[in-house]
Amino acid sequence: MIPAEAGIQNATAQRNNDVEKGSMMKFERNILCIGAGYVGGPTMAMIAYKCPQYRVTVVDINPERIRQWNSSNLPIFEPGLEEVVLACREKNLFFSTDIEKGIKEAEIIFVSVNTPTKSFGAGAGMAADLQYWEKTARQIRDCAESPKIVVEKSTLPVKTSLAMERILSGENDRVYFDVLSNPEFLAEGTAIKDLENPDRVLIGSHETKRALKAREVLVEIYSNWVDREKIITTNLWSSELSKLAANAFLAQRISSINAISALCEKTDADIGEVATAIGMDSRVGDKFLRASVGFGGSCFKKDILNLVYLCRYYGLNEVADYWEGVVRINDYQKDRFVLNMLNAMFNTLAGKRICLFGFAFKANTGDTRESPGIFIARELVEEQAELVITDPEALENARVDLKDIEQHITYLDDPYEAAEGSHAIAVLTEWELYRDLDYERIYQSMMKPAFIFDGRNILDHRRLFAMGFNVFPIGKAPLTHF
Numbered sequence: 001m002i003p004a005e006a007g008i009q010n011a012t013a014q015r016n017n018d019v020e021k022g023s024m025m026k027f028e029r030n031i032l033c034i035g036a037g038y039v040g041g042p043t044m045a046m047i048a049y050k051c052p053q054y055r056v057t058v059v060d061i062n063p064e065r066i067r068q069w070n071s072s073n074l075p076i077f078e079p080g081l082e083e084v085v086l087a088c089r090e091k092n093l094f095f096s097t098d099i100e101k102g103i104k105e106a107e108i109i110f111v112s113v114n115t116p117t118k119s120f121g122a123g124a125g126m127a128a129d130l131q132y133w134e135k136t137a138r139q140i141r142d143c144a145e146s147p148k149i150v151v152e153k154s155t156l157p158v159k160t161s162l163a164m165e166r167i168l169s170g171e172n173d174r175v176y177f178d179v180l181s182n183p184e185f186l187a188e189g190t191a192i193k194d195l196e197n198p199d200r201v202l203i204g205s206h207e208t209k210r211a212l213k214a215r216e217v218l219v220e221i222y223s224n225w226v227d228r229e230k231i232i233t234t235n236l237w238s239s240e241l242s243k244l245a246a247n248a249f250l251a252q253r254i255s256s257i258n259a260i261s262a263l264c265e266k267t268d269a270d271i272g273e274v275a276t277a278i279g280m281d282s283r284v285g286d287k288f289l290r291a292s293v294g295f296g297g298s299c300f301k302k303d304i305l306n307l308v309y310l311c312r313y314y315g316l317n318e319v320a321d322y323w324e325g326v327v328r329i330n331d332y333q334k335d336r337f338v339l340n341m342l343n344a345m346f347n348t349l350a351g352k353r354i355c356l357f358g359f360a361f362k363a364n365t366g367d368t369r370e371s372p373g374i375f376i377a378r379e380l381v382e383e384q385a386e387l388v389i390t391d392p393e394a395l396e397n398a399r400v401d402l403k404d405i406e407q408h409i410t411y412l413d414d415p416y417e418a419a420e421g422s423h424a425i426a427v428l429t430e431w432e433l434y435r436d437l438d439y440e441r442i443y444q445s446m447m448k449p450a451f452i453f454d455g456r457n458i459l460d461h462r463r464l465f466a467m468g469f470n471v472f473p474i475g476k477a478p479l480t481h482f
């Protein structure tokens with residue numbers, strides 16, 4: 001059990017008592033979140049969990065998603081999430097499709113809709129697609145009958161709150177809206193831990209007396225469980241830009257270490273040793289220096305491209321080029337991984353069975369958005385390989401992602417069955433379970449020569465080599481028998 005889960009279970013009994021009492025009293029605040037996704041669901045569940053005195057409602061246009069949030073099978077897999085949701089659901093946490101009613105009743109509205117990369121028109125492939133966000137803003141304006149604090153939770157281009165204010169202030173003169181920016185920094189797979197004990201909470205606002213009052217309301221909500229000194233306040237634009245920049249900095253570290261991993265493979269240096277040596281410098285720090293098959297996830301690429309687009313818009317081409325390089329190196333790393341497989345396996349993959357260990361973009365999530373697995377699977381099928389994919393949580397999403405090439409893919413839950421008869425295994429997700437498999441048994445069941453490409457450097461390479469595998473880690477010399 002992870003510490004956050006243990007803490008949550010201990011606190012649940014006490015909390016249930018509080019909520020029972022809470023249900024008999026009038027709630028102190030009525031909070032709404034529009035968008036019941038990876039951010040809206042867990043974030044609001046944590047607020048409801050920590051603040052039994054508030055009523056929290058999460059709404060979405062997708063009725064199936066809401067049905068799942070109200071069921072025993074939540075729409076997303078996230079360690080510790082179920083305990084938190086079950087402790088509050090139908091007490092002070094509600095999931096609904098009635099957006100209008102939610103807007104009318106709430107005094108604080110979080111907007112947590114998706115802001116994907118635009119796929120059409122000007123800025124296609126770079127700019128943020130703000131259509132879902134704008135529809136929400138208009139709906140808030142049209143339905144509101146009393147003043148609201150509107151909180152941007154989605155990641156948005158800097159200056160979006162200005163547009164939000166303009167939309168909200170048109171046509172509905174009866175009601176005043178305060179717009180705050182409160183970007184979310186949780187990472188999937190550790191969302192509950194991150195929400196319970198965040199490094200910081202960032203709140204951006206204007207400096208007017210009214211805006212500062214609205215900001216204080218949000219500070220007060222978080223201070224129910226977050227130390228005041230961790231709640232930082234800035235102007236609106238700094239808050240919006242900090243979110244994009246934070247993701248760009250995190251992704252940049254991964255591209256930096258991945259770029260060095262390519263050089264390690266040419267020079268017999270070891271990326272693990274290099275990362276340790278770099279990371280022990282306290283000015284650099286040791287986190288986020290794990291070389292990999294490339295970063296994935298719904299946000300890094302989209303947020304960097306959004307940043308690049310903004311820089312070009314403001315004529316800052318050198319700055320744009322700099323950040324675009326982070327995405328270019330990530331694409332290169334995924335490409336390199338497939339080319340290494342092809343080279344190692346005698347320059348042909350046609351008709352070979354290749355087993356992918358993991359398809360989620362990282363461990364402890366079923367999310368496959370922008371997963372390196374999508375790109376790698378497609379490239380391997382392009383080389384006419386036959387794929388077997390196994391993953392403890394992500395197979396349902398993988399089936400959707402690879403629907404158009406499904407005739408070349410088998411999906412299996414059991415990694416032993418998946419590896420059987422394969423020419424190669426490629427580890428694409430760092431699931432703990434892949435460390436502890438019986439690789440002797442797996443080796444015996446595979447075609448020979450047997451290859452293993454460890455795209456996460458999680459396996460014991462020397463041991464695998466001693467068993468007979470040809471081992472290809474990231475950023476380390478390969479261990480081969482020929």
Ligand code: NAD
Pocket residue numbers: 034035036037038039040059060061062065099112113114115132133135136153154155156184185186187188298299
């Ligand atoms: P998501 O796609 O999982 O969820 C968004 C939800 O909004 C969907 O369920 C969708 O149906 C709903 N929606 C869209 N338009 C709507 C409308 N008009 N009315 C009501 N509901 C509507 O997205 P997500 O991963 O939760 O991300 C949401 C935002 O948070 C994005 O801007 C993202 O960049 C940011 N963010 C995401 C993460 C993460 O880990 N996923 C972390 C930090 C920030």
Ligand code: UGA
Pocket residue numbers: 155184185186187188189247250254287288289290291292293294295296297298299300361362363
């Ligand atoms: C990331 C950020 O970490 C969050 O702070 C942010 O809120 C979120 O994006 C967002 O805005 O959506 P997330 O994408 O969920 O969170 O997960 P990360 O842990 O950041 O991992 C992203 C990708 O980088 C994964 O594919 C992971 O495997 C990869 N990674 C991470 C590496 O390859 N090496 C590392 O050292 C760390």
